[in-house]
Amino acid sequence: MHRIQIFRALIFIFLLGGSVAGAARAAKVDVYSEFQKKIEKLETDLKKEKDITKKYDSFLKSYRELSDLRAKNPRQAEEKELNMSLFMDSLAFLPEKKEFQAKKCADYKQEVTSMMKSYSKDQKEPFVERAFKVVDLICK
Amino acid sequence: MKQSKASFWVYTFCCFASFVAFGGYSLYYQSGNSDYASTAEEQVLKKLQTVNQSLSGMTPKEDMSCSCQFGDQANVLSFEKPSDCGPDRNYLQDKFQAFKKIDPKGLYAGGRDYSKTADVLPRKCALYIMKRFWKDRALSPEEKREADIEWNRTAPPSDQREVKEVKDYRQDPRLFSKCDDDPNGVPERYGHKACVTEDYVNLVYNSLIDVADCLDVPAKFIAPKLSNESGLHVNAFGLVNDGGIGQFTDQALADVAQNYDNFKGRITGSTKESCQRLRSIPGVMPKNSKEILSSDSNRCHAISTPPNPLRSLVYYGIFYHSTKRNSNGAFSRSTDSKDPNFRGAEALMKEAGLEGYDIEKIKEMIFVMAYNSGPGRPAVFFREWLKYRLETIKKYPITKADFDMNYWPTGPQFKAKVGDARVQALGKKGKPLTLAEYLFAYKDSVYIAAVKAQARVLDKGLGAGTCTESKFLEL
Numbered sequence: 001m002h003r004i005q006i007f008r009a010l011i012f013i014f015l016l017g018g019s020v021a022g023a024a025r026a027a028k029v030d031v032y033s034e035f036q037k038k039i040e041k042l043e044t045d046l047k048k049e050k051d052i053t054k055k056y057d058s059f060l061k062s063y064r065e066l067s068d069l070r071a072k073n074p075r076q077a078e079e080k081e082l083n084m085s086l087f088m089d090s091l092a093f094l095p096e097k098k099e100f101q102a103k104k105c106a107d108y109k110q111e112v113t114s115m116m117k118s119y120s121k122d123q124k125e126p127f128v129e130r131a132f133k134v135v136d137l138i139c140k
Numbered sequence: 141m142k143q144s145k146a147s148f149w150v151y152t153f154c155c156f157a158s159f160v161a162f163g164g165y166s167l168y169y170q171s172g173n174s175d176y177a178s179t180a181e182e183q184v185l186k187k188l189q190t191v192n193q194s195l196s197g198m199t200p201k202e203d204m205s206c207s208c209q210f211g212d213q214a215n216v217l218s219f220e221k222p223s224d225c226g227p228d229r230n231y232l233q234d235k236f237q238a239f240k241k242i243d244p245k246g247l248y249a250g251g252r253d254y255s256k257t258a259d260v261l262p263r264k265c266a267l268y269i270m271k272r273f274w275k276d277r278a279l280s281p282e283e284k285r286e287a288d289i290e291w292n293r294t295a296p297p298s299d300q301r302e303v304k305e306v307k308d309y310r311q312d313p314r315l316f317s318k319c320d321d322d323p324n325g326v327p328e329r330y331g332h333k334a335c336v337t338e339d340y341v342n343l344v345y346n347s348l349i350d351v352a353d354c355l356d357v358p359a360k361f362i363a364p365k366l367s368n369e370s371g372l373h374v375n376a377f378g379l380v381n382d383g384g385i386g387q388f389t390d391q392a393l394a395d396v397a398q399n400y401d402n403f404k405g406r407i408t409g410s411t412k413e414s415c416q417r418l419r420s421i422p423g424v425m426p427k428n429s430k431e432i433l434s435s436d437s438n439r440c441h442a443i444s445t446p447p448n449p450l451r452s453l454v455y456y457g458i459f460y461h462s463t464k465r466n467s468n469g470a471f472s473r474s475t476d477s478k479d480p481n482f483r484g485a486e487a488l489m490k491e492a493g494l495e496g497y498d499i500e501k502i503k504e505m506i507f508v509m510a511y512n513s514g515p516g517r518p519a520v521f522f523r524e525w526l527k528y529r530l531e532t533i534k535k536y537p538i539t540k541a542d543f544d545m546n547y548w549p550t551g552p553q554f555k556a557k558v559g560d561a562r563v564q565a566l567g568k569k570g571k572p573l574t575l576a577e578y579l580f581a582y583k584d585s586v587y588i589a590a591v592k593a594q595a596r597v598l599d600k601g602l603g604a605g606t607c608t609e610s611k612f613l614e615l
Contacts, residue, residue, distance in 0.1 A: 060478055063479065064478065064479065067479040067480075067481045068481065070481070075527065075528075075531060077560075078524070078528060078582050079582060081524055081527070082520070082583070085520050085524055088479070090516070092473070092476045092478070092479070093516075096477040096478055097478075114398060115466060115514070115515055115516035116514060116517060117391050117514050118512070118513050118514045119389050119392045119512055120380060120382075120389065120512055121381075122380055123513060125517070
């Protein structure tokens with residue numbers, strides 16, 4: 001009887017350990033893929049929305065979520081980190097909510113472009129281009 | 141015997157007097173070092189020279205020494221003569237004549253007293269950079285094969301070159317241009333460097349020195365960069381349509397246009413002689429930013445002479461200041477009101493224990509990279525490198541060696557794909573990458589290292605600090 005209890009306990013621990021590891025594996029976030037999904041969602045939302053103030057609210061919410069996603073998870077591979085930072089940093093040149101004015105959209109666009117565009121045409125940065133697209137969608 | 145003794149003393153006196161008047165004068169000015177006259181005797185010699193010069197009206201002899209060899213001439217720089225260059229390299233001569241017509245006083249097309257600006261940047265720096273840049277002639281595959289055969293005729297057996305089939309040789313890129321058809325049109329690519337005559341060097345040097353003075357651009361800071369990009373050639377034409385002495389692309393010219401109205405006043409409102417000279421040459425100063433033609437199809441706007449290289453250098457002065465301002469702004473950004481998780485470069489440096497490091501020197505590196513990558517991106521790369529280094533900071537603290545730009549990847553490292561394959565090729569065995577290695581491995585950029593390499597070349601050829609700032613791109 002005593003042996004059976006020990007055996008049952010061992011099986012329980014084994015199963016529990018396995019399920020915890022499985023849960024941990026499931027909780028591990030693919031930050032880069034999540035980051036891109038959130039950008040896609042933002043782009044879709046911006047395309048649907050007509051009101052520029054609501055568009056900007058939507059952008060600010062996503063921007064914050066993107067930042068939190070990175071902050072709450074471990075550092076990713078360098079190329080992924082660089083891409084994500086290039087996207088975030090390009091949009092960092094946009095103003096905060098209380099300063100945002102729809103009539104100044106062309107100026108914002110120019111600011112983001114002149115800061116983040118390369119002088120050399122052979123330096124392609126898809127995530128900078130993607131940020132430019134987000135600015136376009138906000139200002140459209 | 142008596143007579144010969146007297147003639148001996150007369151001879152000795154004459155020798156001494158000649159030395160004081162001419163010998164010491166040459167000795168001082170050929171030294172190329174303003175601190176040369178340090179002893180009492182040398183100071184006396186210097187005063188004598190000054191008196192001698194003021195009496196005779198002579199200008200000091202210009203130091204043209206170098207640790208270099210061009211053709212048969214070793215250790216001295218000399219101008220090329222049109223007769224040395226042949227018809228295929230004399231294609232700018234008529235343009236220089238045209239420049240003289242719009243500059244009848246010879247403010248740019250003529251010579252000056254170059255001792256006056258030797259401290260800013262000696263004229264020989266321009267001559268050296270222009271002669272050293274790329275090749276005098278772009279060779280065809282046939283010419284390259286012939287050159288190898290010719291080489292093997294005189295080279296020892298241990299130094300023979302492999303003579304391949306013509307198809308196995310590559311045509312040299314054509315990195316110069318002509319703008320004969322339309323001074324604001326599309327440049328015609330051309331393979332041969334313009335003859336580096338004294339007129340040509342004077343035009344470039346006078347323009348560079350005046351723009352540096354008028355717009356407060358440090359000539360020794362920009363010399364290695366210009367040496368890397370255009371070799372100070374008015375008609376340099378890079379492979380991505382970057383044109384002229386400033387190697388302007390459409391985006392860079394758009395930035396100049398954006399900032400032109402703010403900077404124009406610095407030139408038009410200045411009482412500096414250099415600014416007065418600049419604005420006296422027609423075509424140098426556009427009336428407004430709309431006259432700055434940035435499209436690739438108008439690249440001759442920044443190449444054709446006259447009024448280039450003057451116009452292109454004025455644009456360069458504006459570009460220098462606007463890029464520096466924006467690059468420093470991106471570097472110094474410490475917060476993002478939309479993102480509470482943002483950490484700026486200075487906060488990350490503090491976390492990495494770099495508080496004692498010269499932040500201005502680091503900003504200088506980022507600014508130099510901004511010339512090429514735009515003002516915003518290099519600061520992002522730097523912050524990411526700091527975050528990457530923070531991951532292993534306890535085991536591998538950051539040292540000055542992490543900022544060493546005396547770096548150049550090997551051929552196989554260049555061939556490796558950007559990213560982890562390059563890191564593998566660098567063979568660091570788990571040790572973290574330096575800033576230069578990180579930029580190369582992940583961003584395929586060796587721009588800062590390339591400009592640093594040009595500074596080393598200038599220091600080696602003409603003496604440390606002659607054409608460069610001290611501790612340029614190093615901590």
